Amino acid sequence: MDLALSEEQEAVRRLAEDFVAREVTPHATAWDRAEEVDRGIVKKLGAVGFLGLTIPEEYGGSGGDHLAYCLVTEELGRGDSSVRGIVSVSLGLVAKTIASWGREEQKREWLPRLASGEALGCFGLTEPGTGSDAGNLATRAVRDGGTGDYVINGTKMFITNGTWADVVLLFARTGDAPGHKGVSAFLVPTDTPGLARRPVHGKLGLRGQATAELVLEDVRVPAGAMLGPEGKGFTVAMSALAKGRMSVAAGCVGIAQTALDAAVRYAGEREQFGKPIASYQLVQELISDIAVDVDAARLLTWRVADLIDRGLDFATAASKAKLYASEAAVRAANNALQVFGGYGYIDEYPVGKLVRDARVMTLYEGTSQIQKLIIGRALTGVSAF
Numbered sequence: 436m437d438l439a440l441s442e443e444q445e446a447v448r449r450l451a452e453d454f455v456a457r458e459v460t461p462h463a464t465a466w467d468r469a470e471e472v473d474r475g476i477v478k479k480l481g482a483v484g485f486l487g488l489t490i491p492e493e494y495g496g497s498g499g500d501h502l503a504y505c506l507v508t509e510e511l512g513r514g515d516s517s518v519r520g521i522v523s524v525s526l527g528l529v530a531k532t533i534a535s536w537g538r539e540e541q542k543r544e545w546l547p548r549l550a551s552g553e554a555l556g557c558f559g560l561t562e563p564g565t566g567s568d569a570g571n572l573a574t575r576a577v578r579d580g581g582t583g584d585y586v587i588n589g590t591k592m593f594i595t596n597g598t599w600a601d602v603v604l605l606f607a608r609t610g611d612a613p614g615h616k617g618v619s620a621f622l623v624p625t626d627t628p629g630l631a632r633r634p635v636h637g638k639l640g641l642r643g644q645a646t647a648e649l650v651l652e653d654v655r656v657p658a659g660a661m662l663g664p665e666g667k668g669f670t671v672a673m674s675a676l677a678k679g680r681m682s683v684a685a686g687c688v689g690i691a692q693t694a695l696d697a698a699v700r701y702a703g704e705r706e707q708f709g710k711p712i713a714s715y716q717l718v719q720e721l722i723s724d725i726a727v728d729v730d731a732a733r734l735l736t737w738r739v740a741d742l743i744d745r746g747l748d749f750a751t752a753a754s755k756a757k758l759y760a761s762e763a764a765v766r767a768a769n770n771a772l773q774v775f776g777g778y779g780y781i782d783e784y785p786v787g788k789l790v791r792d793a794r795v796m797t798l799y800e801g802t803s804q805i806q807k808l809i810i811g812r813a814l815t816g817v818s819a820f
C-alpha cells in the first residue's frame with residue numbers, strides 16, 4: 436500500500452477539511468449545548484457529495500474508494516462526531532448495504548435520495564434486551580397470508596439518526612429458527628403507520644445527534660421491502676457493521692487528531708513557572724502519547740480501506756482498527772484534557788467535548804470486548820458466542 440495520497444484523494448481530503456472549517460467547527464459547541472445539530476447540515480452533506488461518496492455514480496453517488504471515505508470521515512470526526520455519525524450511519528450502514536444487497540428497484544428507490552441528502556437512513560438492530568447479543572433480537576415480522584405483507588412488532592433502542600431518518604434498515608425475526616438464523620432485513624419508511632419514534636435524551640456525548648427509540652406496533656410493509664434473502668438478515672447486518680467499523684475507526688482518528696492539535700497549541704501558549712508548559716517533559720509525554728495513538732490508529736484504519744478496495748478479506752482488520760482507534764480516541768482526548776488542566780473541564784475549550792464524544796466509540800458497533808472476541812475467533816477458530 437502506498438501511504439502517499441493520490442492527487443484525487445488529497446483533493447477529497449481538502450474538500451472535507453474546508454467543509455468542516457466552514458460548516459461544522461464554528462457551530463460544534465453551540466450544537467452540543469443545544470443538544471441538536473442544525474438539520475440543514477444533512478442537505479449540505481448531500482450537496483458536497485459526502486452522503487453518496489462510495490455509492491456508484493449510476494445511483495447518484497460519487498463512486499469514491501474507501502480510502503477517500505476514511506479521509507472524509509476523519510475530517511468530519513475532527514470537527515464534530517455528531518455530524519460524522521450522520522454520514523457513517525446513513526451512508527456507511529444503510530446506503531452501502533442497499534447498494535450491496537438491494538434489488539434493482541430498491542437501489543433506484545432509495546440510493547439517489549440517500550446520496551443527495553433528500554432522505555436520511557438509520558440502522559435498527561439493537562433492542563432493549565439485545566445489544567451485543569444482537570442475533571437474539573425479539574422484533575417479529577409475521578407474513579399476512581392474505582396480502583403477502585409483513586406485519587412488524589417490536590422495539591429498537593439507541594438508533595442514531597432515529598428521529599430524523601426517512602428509512603430504517605430494520606432487522607426482525609421472520610422464522611422460528613433460533614438465534615441469528617431466523618432474522619431478515621427490511622427497508623421500512625419511517626412514516627409507515629404504527630412506527631413511533633422517541634428521542635433519547637441525556638447522552639454523555641454525541642449530544643447533537645438525533646438518537647431514538649423506535650417502537651413498532653403492527654407496522655405493515657409489502658413483501659418487497661425485504662432486503663436480501665429471507666433468513667439472511669443477520670448476515671446483512673454483520674456485513675454492514677464490518678465496513679461500518681472502518682468508518683467509526685476513521686472518526687476516532689479525527690477525534691485523536693483534534694486532541695493532538697489542541698494540546699500542542701495550548702501547551703505552546705500556556706505558561707506556568709515562567710515558561711510555556713510545552714517545555715516540561717511530562718507535558719511532552721502526554722503529547723507524544725497522543726501523537727503515537729493518532730498515527731497507529733490511522734495506519735490500522737487505512738489498511739482496512741486498502742483491503743476493501745482491493746477486494747480482500749477485511750473483517751478482522753476492521754475489528755482491530757475499531758478496537759484500537761476507539762480506545763486510542765478515549766486515551767487521546769483524556770490526555771489532551773490533562774494538558775489543558777482546569778480549562779479543559781470547561782466547554783469554552785474543545786477537549787471536554789472530545790472526551791465525552793470519544794467515550795461511546797468503545798461501546799457502539801460492537802464493544803471493545805466484542806471486537807476482542809471477533810479477533811480471538813479469527814485467530815483460534817473457536818467462537819465464544
Ligand SMILES: Cc1cc2nc3c(=O)[nH]c(=O)nc-3n(C[C@H](O)[C@H](O)[C@H](O)COP(=O)(O)OP(=O)(O)OC[C@H]3O[C@@H](n4cnc5c(N)ncnc54)[C@H](O)[C@@H]3O)c2cc1C
Pocket residue numbers: 524557558559560561565566567568592593594595596638641646795798799800801802803804805808
Ligand atoms: C449513542 C449510541 C448510538 C447508537 N447507535 C445505534 C444504531 O444506530 N443502531 C443500532 O442498532 N444500535 C446503536 N447503538 C447500540 C450499540 O450498538 C449497543 O449499545 C452496543 O452494541 C452494546 O450493547 P448494549 O448497550 O446492550 O450493551 P451489552 O451488550 O449489554 O453489554 C454490556 C457490557 O457487557 C459486555 N459483554 C456483553 N457480552 C459479552 C461477551 N460475550 N463477552 C464479554 N463481554 C460481553 C459488553 O462488552 C459491555 O461491556 C447505539 C448506542 C449508543 C450509546
